[in-house]
Amino acid sequence: GIQVEQSPPDLILQEGANSTLRCNFSDSVNNLQWFHQNPWGQLINLFYIPSGTKQNGRLSATTVATERYSLLYISSSQTTDSGVYFCAVDRDQGGKLIFGQGTELSVKP
Amino acid sequence: GAVVSQHPSWVICKSGTSVKIECRSLDFQATTMFWYRQFPKQSLMLMATSNEGSKATYEQGVEKDKFLINHASLTLSTLTVTSAHPEDSSFYICSATEGGATNEKLFFGSGTQLSVL
Numbered sequence: 001g002i003q004v005e006q007s008p009p010d011l012i013l014q015e016g017a018n019s020t021l022r023c024n025f026s027d028s029v030n031n032l033q034w035f036h037q038n039p040w041g042q043l044i045n046l047f048y049i050p051s052g053t054k055q056n057g058r059l060s061a062t063t064v065a066t067e068r069y070s071l072l073y074i075s076s077s078q079t080t081d082s083g084v085y086f087c088a089v090d091r092d093q094g095g096k097l098i099f100g101q102g103t104e105l106s107v108k109p
Numbered sequence: 110g111a112v113v114s115q116h117p118s119w120v121i122c123k124s125g126t127s128v129k130i131e132c133r134s135l136d137f138q139a140t141t142m143f144w145y146r147q148f149p150k151q152s153l154m155l156m157a158t159s160n161e162g163s164k165a166t167y168e169q170g171v172e173k174d175k176f177l178i179n180h181a182s183l184t185l186s187t188l189t190v191t192s193a194h195p196e197d198s199s200f201y202i203c204s205a206t207e208g209g210a211t212n213e214k215l216f217f218g219s220g221t222q223l224s225v226l
Contacts, residue, residue: 097143
């Protein structure tokens, strides 16, 4: 099956700093999404981004499908950005997502 | 956006009892629902896919007799953990889609923390 690897596994930032999270996947996919899981467990869909670049406020994401990776950029980080960021892929848009191991982000005031 | 409601948010039960978790799509018809399990500090692992009116499809290694899934209507899927044991303690999350060509219409519930004593 498809392997999804995220890096770094943990990240500690000072408030206001920028960061880049990476997601590598082992095979062609038709879908890639980035999620933020808050401390209460709720998954928040950040980006649906099988290819290209999207921006939403302080967050942006880029997927280079031909090279099998995606990047999530967080600028001017805030304490509320803390939590776990997951990258998830699937082959056929059927909704069966394969999740990476996540990056646990801690933003300190 | 669309809302998926999951209940209960947390449940504590004694070993050997059964626990039912509900996943409801509140403002759309969910043709397909998915159940995931997440152990502490780990990723989400897909357990099964349920389609309304048909039997669920389970991922390899998931015991279908232990994790009973029912998708009786287009707005409700239930996961029943039968004869729960401490090793079943985990965070269970559902997702639902109303179909379509992309995963942009895929929504997650808020999860259920199950603790088996």
